[in-house]
Amino acid sequence: MNAGSTPVTVIVPVHQSAGTLDACLTSVTAQTHRDLRIVVIDDGSTDGGGALCDRWAERDPRILPIHRPHGGVSAARNTGLDAADGDYIAFVDADDTIAPTMIETLLDAAIAGDCRMTMCGIRNIRRAADGPHTAGTHTMRMPATAGNAELVARLPELIRTCHYAPVWNTLYERAFLERCHARFDETIILGEDKLFNTRLYAAADHVACLDEPLYDYTCDTTDAALAARTGERWYRDGRRVRDAIMPYLAAWGDDLAAWGDSTWIHQIGMALERAYAERGDDAKHARAALIRDIAADADAAAAARHIGDARPSIRATAMLVAAGRARPLACYGRSRAAARRLLHLLRRR
Numbered sequence: 001m002n003a004g005s006t007p008v009t010v011i012v013p014v015h016q017s018a019g020t021l022d023a024c025l026t027s028v029t030a031q032t033h034r035d036l037r038i039v040v041i042d043d044g045s046t047d048g049g050g051a052l053c054d055r056w057a058e059r060d061p062r063i064l065p066i067h068r069p070h071g072g073v074s075a076a077r078n079t080g081l082d083a084a085d086g087d088y089i090a091f092v093d094a095d096d097t098i099a100p101t102m103i104e105t106l107l108d109a110a111i112a113g114d115c116r117m118t119m120c121g122i123r124n125i126r127r128a129a130d131g132p133h134t135a136g137t138h139t140m141r142m143p144a145t146a147g148n149a150e151l152v153a154r155l156p157e158l159i160r161t162c163h164y165a166p167v168w169n170t171l172y173e174r175a176f177l178e179r180c181h182a183r184f185d186e187t188i189i190l191g192e193d194k195l196f197n198t199r200l201y202a203a204a205d206h207v208a209c210l211d212e213p214l215y216d217y218t219c220d221t222t223d224a225a226l227a228a229r230t231g232e233r234w235y236r237d238g239r240r241v242r243d244a245i246m247p248y249l250a251a252w253g254d255d256l257a258a259w260g261d262s263t264w265i266h267q268i269g270m271a272l273e274r275a276y277a278e279r280g281d282d283a284k285h286a287r288a289a290l291i292r293d294i295a296a297d298a299d300a301a302a303a304a305r306h307i308g309d310a311r312p313s314i315r316a317t318a319m320l321v322a323a324g325r326a327r328p329l330a331c332y333g334r335s336r337a338a339a340r341r342l343l344h345l346l347r348r349r
Contacts, residue, residue, distance in 0.1 A: 003033075003104070003107050003108050003111050004033070004034075004035070005035060006035060006086075006087050006088065006107060006111070007035045007036075007037065007085070007086040007087055007088075008033060008035065008036055008037075008086045008087070008088045008089070008090060008103055008107060008171070009036075009037045009038075009039060009080075009083075009084035009085060009086035009088070009089050009090070009174070010028055010036055010037070010038045010039070010089075010090045010091075010092055010103070011039050011041070011077060011080030011081070011084065011089065011090070011091050011092070012024065012025070012028065012038065012039065012040045012041065012080075012091075012092050012093070012094055013041050013043055013073050013076035013077055013080065013091075013093065013094065014040060014041060014042050014043060014045055014049050014050075014053060014076070014094045015042075015043040015044065015045055015049070015070065015073070015076070015094075016045055016046070016047050016049065017045070017047075017049055017094035017095055018045065018047040018048045018049040018052055019047075020094060020095040020096075020218070021049055021052050021053070021056075021094050022052070023097055024092060024093075024094050024095065024096060024097055025038070025040070025056050025063070026097075027092075027097035027098045027099075027100070028092055028098060029056075029060050029062070029063075030100050031098075031100060031101075031102065031103045031104065032100055032101050032103075032104045033103040033104040033107060035086075036062050036086075036103065037062055037064060037084075037085060037086055038060070038062050038063045038064065039064050039066065039080045039083045039084065040053045040056065040057070040063055040064065040065050040066070041066045041068060041076040041077075041079050041080050042065060042066065042067045042068065043068060043070050043071060043072070043073070043075070043076040044068065044069050044070025044071070045070075049094075050065075050067055053065040053067075064083065066079055066080075066083060071186060072186060072189055073093075073184075073189070073192070074184035074185060074186045074187075074188065074189070074192045075184075075186045077091060077167075077184050078183055078184050078186065081177070081182075081183070084174060086174060087173070087174055087175075088107060088110060088171050088172060088173055088174060089171070089172045089174050089177065090103060090106070090168075090170070090171050090172070091167045091168045091170075092168055093168055093217075093218075095127075095218045096125075096168065096215065096216055096217055096218050097216045098214060098215055098216065099212075099214040099215070099216075101214065102120060102214035102215065103171070105120065105210065105212065105214060106118045106119075106120055106170075106171035106210070106214075107171060109144075109208050109210055110171055110173065110208070112144075113143070113144025113206055113208045114144070114206050115144050115173065115206045115207060115208045116172070116173045116176040116200070116203075116204045116205065116206055116207060117170050117171070117172055117173070117176075117197075117200065117204055117207045117208075118170065118171045118207070118208045118209075118210070119140075119142075119163050119169050119170045119171075119207075119208070119209040119210065120169050120170075120209075120210045120212055120213070120214040120215055121137060121138060121139035121140070121169070121210065121211055121212055121213035121214065121215070122137065122138045122139075122162065122163075122166070122169050122213055122215050122216075122217050123136075123137045123213040123215070123216045123217065124136050124137065124138070124217055124219060125216050125217065125218045125219070126218075126219050127218050127219065132218070135219065137213045138161050138162040138163065138213070139161065139211040139212070139213055140157060140158065140161040140163055140209050140211060141209065141210065141211040142154055142157070142158075142207070142208055142209035143208060144206045144207065144208040145205070145206055145207050145208070146205075146206075147205050147206075148202075148203075148204060148205050151201060151204055151205070151207050152201070152252050155201065155252065155256060156255060156256065156259075158209070159256075159259055163209055164194070164197065165191075165193050165194035165197055166193055166197075166217070167193045167196060167197065168193075168215060168217070169214075169215040169217075170197075172200075176200075176203075176204070177200075179203075180199065180200055180203050182196065182199065182200060183196075184196050185244075187240075188237050188240060188241060189233060189237060190233055190234060190237040190238065190241075190267065191237055191238065191240075191241035191263075191267075192241075194241055194245065194263075195241050195244050195245060198244075198245040198248050198249075199248070201248070202248050230274060230275075230278065230286075231270075231271040231272065231273075231274040231275030231276075231278065231286070231287065231290050231333075232271070232275075232286060232290055233271075234267045234268070234270040234271035234274055235267065235268055235271035235290060235293070235294065237267070238263070238264045238266075238267030238268065238271070239264060239299070239300075241263075241264075242260055242261065242263065242264040242303070245260055246260050255308060257306070258306050258307055258308030259308060261303035261304075261306045261307050261308075262307035262308060262310040262314050262318075264300070264303050265300070265303055265304055265307055265310070265314050265317050265318045265321060266310075266313075266314050266317070268294060268300060268317060268321055269313065269314065269316075269317035269332075269336065271290065271294070271333075272290075272291070272294070272317075272329060272330075272332055272333030272336060273333055273336035273337050273340060274337075275287040275290050275291070275333055275337075276333045276334045276336070276337035276338075277337045277340065277341075287333075291326050291329050291330050291333070292326060294321065294329055295324050295325060295326040295329055296324065297321075297324075300321050301321060301322050301324055303321075304317075304318035304319070304321040304322040305318070305322055316332075317332070320332050
C-alpha cells in the first residue's frame with residue numbers, strides 16, 4: 001500500500017469552540033499527508049462556530065461541514081464515523097492542535113505494522129485564566145504487537161503513560177472499526193473514549209505506539225469548562241463506564257481490574273469536589289442527595305477496597321468511600337473545592 005495515496009478521514013467535533021477552531025483546522029489542513037477528508041461536525045454551536053466551519057469548507061475542498069442539533073461529543077463523533085470514507089480514521093478535538101507530520105507519521109507506522117490502532121505521544125497544554133501553559137508530555141514506544149495476548153500484556157504500560165483511553169492521538173483502521181461495530185455511547189460524557197477503546201483492545205491484534213508527542217491536548221481548567229461537568233455526572237458516568245469495562249479488565253487480570261476500580265474512585269473524588277463548586281439551592285439539594293448516594297453505595301465501597309497501587313489522592317478518596325459515612329465525605333468534598341479555588345486564584349497572579 002502506498003501511504004501517500006491512502007485516504008484518511010479526520011473527524012473534528014465542534015461545540016462552542018469558535019475561539020480555538022481556526023488554530024485546530026490550520027493544523028489539520030497543514031498536514032504533510034495531503035489525501036485527507038476532514039469531517040467537521042458542528043454540534044449545535046451558538047457561538048458562531050457553525051458559520052466558521054462553513055467558511056473553512058469554502059477555503060479547503062477537503063473539508064465537509066455537517067450541522068446537527070447539540071447531542072454531545074459522542075454523538076458528533078458518531079456522525080463523523082457515519083460520514084467517514086477513508087481507509088483510516090483520526091479524531092481531533094476542536095480546542096487541540098496536531099503537529100504537521102502527525103497523520104503521515106502514524107499512517108507510515110500503521111501500514112508498516114499492519115496495525116488496527118496506531119498511537120503517538122501527547123503534549124499537554126493547560127488553558128487557565130491567565131493563558132495556556134505547557135504541562136508536560138506523555139510518550140511511550142511500543143512496536144506493533146504480534147497479537148492480542150501481547151497487546152493485553154502491554155496495557156498496563158499504556159495506562160501508566162496515559163495512552164490507554166484517548167481516541168484523539170490514535171489512527172484507526174476503518175475496516176477494523178466497522179468489524180467491531182465501534183460506536184461511542186452517546187449517553188456518557190465522561191469516560192466515553194475509555195469505553196470505546198477498551199472494546200477495541202479486546203479485538204485488536206496489531207497495535208503500535210510511537211514515542212513522538214505529535215498531539216497537543218488542551219486541558220481546560222477554567223471555571224466555565226469545569227462547570228459543564230457536574231458532580232452527578234462524574235459519579236454516574238464513572239459507575240457506568242466502570243461497569244461496562246470491568247468484564248474485560250477482570251478477564252485481563254486483577255491489576256487491570258484494580259485500575260478500573262481506582263479510576264471510578266478518582267471520579268467519585270471529582271464528583272464530591274464539583275458538588276461543592278456548584279452554587280444555588282438546587283445545587284445544595286443535589287449535593288446532599290449525591291453524598292447520601294455515595295455513602296450508601298456498596299459497589300463503590302467494594303471498589304474502594306480494590307484500587308491497587310493508586311496515587312495518594314485516590315487512596316484518600318477510597319478510605320472515605322469505604323467508610324460509607326456522609327459527613328466525612330461532605331467535609332472532603334468541601335475541602336477539595338476550596339483547594340481548587342485557591343489554586344485558581346494563585347494561577348491568576
